[in-house]
Amino acid sequence: MTSHPANGLDDVVHQRVRLGILTIAHEARRVEFSYLRTNLELSAGNLSQHLGVLEKAGLVSLEKGYAGKRARTWVTLTKAGRTALSEEVAQLKLLISQIERTPTPPD
Amino acid sequence: MTTESAYAGDDPRGLLSDARELAQGVRRAQRATWFPLLVFAAITFVAIPVLGFSSPHLGSCVFVYPAGRAVAPVGRACAVDYTAGLVYWPIAAVLAYVAIAAFYIRQSRARGVGTRVRPYAIVGIILALVVTGASLWAFHHPSARGVLLPPGLSNLGNPASAIGYALLVLAWAERNRALLLVALGYTVVVLTRFTFGWVIHTPGFVVLPNLVVDGSVLLLAGIGFALAQRPWRSAE
Numbered sequence: 364m365t366s367h368p369a370n371g372l373d374d375v376v377h378q379r380v381r382l383g384i385l386t387i388a389h390e391a392r393r394v395e396f397s398y399l400r401t402n403l404e405l406s407a408g409n410l411s412q413h414l415g416v417l418e419k420a421g422l423v424s425l426e427k428g429y430a431g432k433r434a435r436t437w438v439t440l441t442k443a444g445r446t447a448l449s450e451e452v453a454q455l456k457l458l459i460s461q462i463e464r465t466p467t468p469p470d
Numbered sequence: 471m472t473t474e475s476a477y478a479g480d481d482p483r484g485l486l487s488d489a490r491e492l493a494q495g496v497r498r499a500q501r502a503t504w505f506p507l508l509v510f511a512a513i514t515f516v517a518i519p520v521l522g523f524s525s526p527h528l529g530s531c532v533f534v535y536p537a538g539r540a541v542a543p544v545g546r547a548c549a550v551d552y553t554a555g556l557v558y559w560p561i562a563a564v565l566a567y568v569a570i571a572a573f574y575i576r577q578s579r580a581r582g583v584g585t586r587v588r589p590y591a592i593v594g595i596i597l598a599l600v601v602t603g604a605s606l607w608a609f610h611h612p613s614a615r616g617v618l619l620p621p622g623l624s625n626l627g628n629p630a631s632a633i634g635y636a637l638l639v640l641a642w643a644e645r646n647r648a649l650l651l652v653a654l655g656y657t658v659v660v661l662t663r664f665t666f667g668w669v670i671h672t673p674g675f676v677v678l679p680n681l682v683v684d685g686s687v688l689l690l691a692g693i694g695f696a697l698a699q700r701p702w703r704s705a706e
Contacts, residue, residue, distance in 0.1 A: 379485065386489040387583075390496035395582030402495060430579060452489070455482040462482070 372458075375420045376451040380405065380413045385448045388423060388440040396436040414438065422447050499583045501644050504699060506570045507652075507692030510633050513562040514685035517555070521677055524554030556605055559629040563598035567591045567636075590643040594636040601632040630660040630684045648698075652691045659687055 376382060383403050388394050400410050417423045422444035426437045440448070574587035604627040634657030641650035660680075 379488075382485060382489060383492050386492050387496055390493040391500070391583035392586070393584035394496075398499070398582030402492065452486065455486050458482045459486070 372454050373447055373451060375416060375422065376447045378413075380409075381417055382448075382451060384410075384413060384417060384438070385422065385440060385444055385451075388438050389445060389448055393437050393439050396438065399438065417444070420447075496583055497645055499581045500578070500585055501646060501699060502574060502577050503640070503644060503646060503649050504692045504694075504696035505573050506566075506637070506640060507688050507695060509566045509569055510637075511685050511688035511692055513566050514630070514633075514681055514688060516562070517558060518678055518681050518685075520558045521555055521681075555629070556602065559605075560598055560602040563629070563632070564595055567594045567598070570594075586643045590636070590640050593639045597632045597635055598629075601627055601629055605629075626661065628660070630680070631657065633684075633688070634660055649695070652695075656684075656687050656691070660684055 376385060380403060384399060387399060387402065391398075396407075396410065396414075399405070400407060403410065405413075414423065414425060418425055420443075422441055424439050424441055426439065428435055428437065568591075571587050571591040574585045578585035578587075608627075634653060637649065637653035637656060641647075641653050
């Protein structure tokens with residue numbers, strides 16, 4: 364018996380904000396904390412929590428530094444993060460195709 | 471500022487659609503297409519006086535025959551070699567790529583997203599060096615020019631074509647379809663080299679029409695992209 368595609372979703376990645384962080388980090392290669400905060404419309408505290416979860420899972424690495432006198436935090440996707448993101452996207456596409464194939468029951 | 475994300479919903483389609491929008495937003499933030507186009511326009515226009523006031527000399531010549539059954543040639547057509555161009559183009563190209571790379575890195579820091587300019591700058595510099603090497607070789611082996619490249623393809627290795635190839639690489643690096651169209655259009659212009667019947671009698675300025683056309687295409691494209699990307703710049 365084939366398992367349902369939803370079973371293949373990783374709880375760490377299958378979360379709206381964290382999927383957004385991974386997507387942006389993948390596209391940008393290296394992204395600054397403030398860009399994520401602005402574009403995901405999050406508070407600094409909330410974003411930090413999500414980044415902490417991703418860092419603990421080894422999906423992103425955080426690098427702190429300074430640009431002039433301003434403290435900056437840069438987020439980079441790890442190899443495991445890239446794999447996790449591509450697997451999540453593949454599972455979502457599989458889920459969509461499965462939903463589309465399932466006939467709608469009559470009312 | 472809310473503590474919730476900007477996503478509309480948790481359904482798979484919504485998640486993928488939002489991911490695509492976020493990815494497109496990053497691409498828009500990474501782009502500064504107008505800058506390389508204006509830099510290339512600048513080095514093309516600067517080439518006009520540099521080459522024009524240098525001392526070109528005639529390279530290999532062919533006899534020109536009129537249409538019909540004429541047996542006597544009406545004149546000779548000669549290639550014009552610009553030794554100044556052999557020095558100017560590589561220096562200008564390397565400086566241009568350094569300026570472009572520096573601009574992209576500065577913009578990347580200001581906007582908070584990484585940049586993909588490094589492969590573009592490296593490919594651009596390699597292209598400039600290859601074209602310069604080919605020009606040097608052709609300069610020292612004038613009789614072999616027609617053997618290496620047929621007459622119709624002789625523009626494949628000129629500096630203007632190298633700019634076109636570099637723009638194609640930039641379109642790939644920026645994943646920018648509009649730039650891809652511009653780069654293809656520009657490359658076609660420099661490869662086909664249409665003439666509109668102009669006759670230049672001053673040897674130094676034989677290339678002037680080509681440089682004016684090339685520079686104008688780049689300048690107009692640069693202004694177009696600057697205007698198109700202006701809302702993003704003002705939103706910083």
